[in-house]
Amino acid sequence: MCAKIGGDEDHCGWKYKFKLMRTNVIKFCAVYAGLLLLSFRADIKSTETRAAWLRINLLGYQPQAIKVAVWVSQDETELPQKFEIIEKESGKVVYTSGNIKLFGAYGPFKRSARLNFSDFTLPGRYFIKAGSVQSPELIIDKHVYNHTADFALRYMRQQRSGYNPYLKDSCHTRDGYTMYGPMPDSTHIDVSGGWHDASDYLQYATTSANATYHLLAAYRDFPGVFTDQYLANGLEGKNGRADILDEASWGLQWLLKMHPRKDWMFNQIADDRDHQGLRLPTKDNVDYGKGSERPVYFANGKPQGLGKYKNRATGTASVAGKFSSAFALGQRLFRGTDAAYAKLLGEKARSAYAFGLKQPGVQQTAPNRAPYFYEEDNWTDDMELAAAELYQTFGGKKYFRQAAVYARKEPVIPWMGADTARHYQWYPFHNFGHYEIAKAKQQGISEQATGYYRAGLEKVWDKARNNAFYRGVPFIWCSNNLTASFAIQGYLYGKLSGDQQFEELVQANFDWLFGCNPWGTSMVYGLPAWGDTPKDPHSALTHLYQYPVDGGLVDGPVYGSIYKNLIGIKLVQPDEYAGFQSGLVVYHDDFGDYSTNEPTMDGTASLIYLLAAFDSRTSGK
Structure with a gap:
């Protein structure tokens, strides 16, 4: 019953244990802590000082598809002028671009930008780097959505x-x-x-x-x-x-x-x-x-x-x-x-x-x-x-x-x-x-x-x-x-x-x-196996028995005004995405939130x- 897709990670017990572990991380933790630990442990920055992130499709991109990462910052961090794509295995810079479209505030962020690398089509595993900010692992492959x-x-x-x-x-x-x-x-x-x-x-x-x-x-x-x-x-x-x-x-x-x-x-x-x-x-x-x-x-x-x-x-x-x-x-x-x-x-x-x-x-x-x-x-x-x-x-x-x-x-x-x-x-x-x-x-x-x-x-x-x-x-x-x-x-x-x-x-x-998205998480349980996905959905199967609800698409973010007025919602665990919530919109990977985290x-x-x-x-x- 364990889900294995796109990787070798066992997708049952470790996910639930990791959920319990990560709830102790401080309020402004990196949303991708689990992925960082697995993929580039040496590059983890202090979460106390981190104020900018790169959001990508964790599942990956097809080579000829439009490919865009979103850079976001919670302070007045200098806007990126260029970004690099770094090959994971060799550490070499294989692509540099200034194809950046700047935007203003959105949700919890004061600044934001779209980093377009659609013209980079070489299959492989990479990271994107803009200034001191590095993305989770970036995958480009024509078979990335197979099965x-x-x-x-x-x-x-x-x-x-x-x-x-x-x-x-x-x-x-x-x-x-x-x-x-x-x-x-x-x-x-x-x-x-x-x-x-x-x-x-x-x-x-x-x-x-x-x-x-x-x-x-x-x-x-x-x-x-x-x-x-x-x-x-x-x-x-x-x-x-x-x-x-x-x-x-x-x-x-x-x-x-x-x-x-x-x-x-x-x-x-x-x-x-x-x-x-x-x-x-x-x-x-x-x-x-x-x-x-x-x-x-x-x-x-x-x-x-x-x-x-x-x-x-x-x-x-x-x-x-x-x-x-x-x-x-x-x-x-x-x-x-x-x-x-x-x-x-x-x-x-x-x-x-x-x-x-x-x-x-x-x-x-x-x-x-x-x-x-x-x-x-x-x-x-x-x-x-x-x-x-x-x-x-x-x-x-x-x-x-x-x-x-x-x-x-x-x-x-x-x-x-x-x-x-x-x-x-x-x-x-x-x-x-x-x-x-x-x-x-x-x-x-x-x-x-x-x-x-x-x-x-x-x-x-x-x-x-x-x-x-x-x-x-x-x-x-x-x-x-x-x-x-x-x-x-x-x-x-x-x-x-x-x-x-x-x-x-x-x-x-x-x-x-x-x-x-602002939280840097997939909204599909277990997809991809190596990424941050829902781990504590509003489901008796998972909450009581730790059964994975593989492939389930959760409800998704709601306006802060909707969330505040729903009946019977109370978070069960500390909110690991607390730093990314806003009056505009919220999402919680928590069993208690039936409005955003129910498949x-x-x-x-x-x-x-x-x-x-x-x-x-x-x-x-």
Whole structure:
């Protein structure tokens, strides 16, 4: 179960022990202490006097990619005029450049700059040095992202409900009893399976369907980057099918249970009564009133909530569209290997779409004791993607015309260019539907859909261009999910248009996830093995048993104002990143911070698509 990727370091016990050790380091410790100890112990400076840092993508860079390090300082340190790249093995300076773009204050820093070394393409292992400041180890290699998408799949398998291959045990096999449906409340229905949404054990159709689509799309677009190391049940072994298809099928099979009849669709299993302390999913003893059964919420398009709080649902199209698009794409990918399965998926794709047509609007998730729920306020993007996928699956101009109409209703996801949004208010965080319309090559409409992508990129760029990290994504809850989605949109726009004007912006968002951020840490558990990554996520598996949650993308930084007003957050350990927090934004590698350090299933699925896309740039697969 130990993760080994890109290095030989054992990734289980040592990480947890190191977490305990580093919490004793003084307030202004170097964020990269662990990496420095491993890679260039002799170059460690006194953390008491250090005031400047170099932030890089700890995972590494492909030779022909845009490559930028960000220099930051917390005092009036003289701005760098040049920087050097030093070969790790020989200690020789192999590159010198003055390609530096200066910026001002950002977050905890008073000065900042972008150091561009894109024209340095020689593979190897290096350090960057600007004045007296030296970076963590810099890796340039065409294979640097190989197998990273498969690595992130580990988290998806670990999130399985029903049979959990990581724990080699079953959980939530009695799900569940119905609420809000046309049948009598508390009617039993078999909906066991799927994935737990995050570090709790709730299950949502909206995030699961979106995750399933991302996994299917990743295989469709980049089939060669995935391997076959696991069986369909998630245990080790080969079954002649790429592991990502096995995982996507796990999601599809659960969605089929959640849409058992043309006029039945369920939206959610369990609610925030789940939040009753730490335990493994296989030892979940939360009682919802019917023993081991949990409530299953019917998608009725109306406000729901069995306790103090209710959502603001207005229809079913948001969730039905997500079901339909996943089923339709699944039909095309499985029809060559399992005709009966593909036929069923095709039928469900059409019935789910019809279910959404009957009730336009949003089917939000249901709260209970706390005011937090997924406050999705858009639905035309979901129906657009569904119609586009149905068009590709079955043909017929009707579906394409409907997709184009939906596309015009929301050309740009509203969070793009905004400073804030409510939790999951605009979801999914990028619109795959525009891509599906654009690649159909229908005169006029394809160009229009591509322009929608460009307009969204421009809105974010207008904000990003003013800071050294090129950060234009708002620091709302799950900001890393938005970051991954935005990078996907940028990648897809470049693929559609050939326009590379946003390439550096896209790369900056990708780099942010892997260490080129104010804290200098990767936001993906265990990736890379040699770098600073989350070590104490908000997860019972890690906190109680030190089980690694390999590949999980954590929520990510939030505005300081959001963090201060969340309920029940209390750091468990001293903050090793205390010197890099600010009123603007905070991130804590601490179990107690569920707002920034909780891995999410759907965010990880988006990351898998993104990693596969970046891997394919040099693998040719």
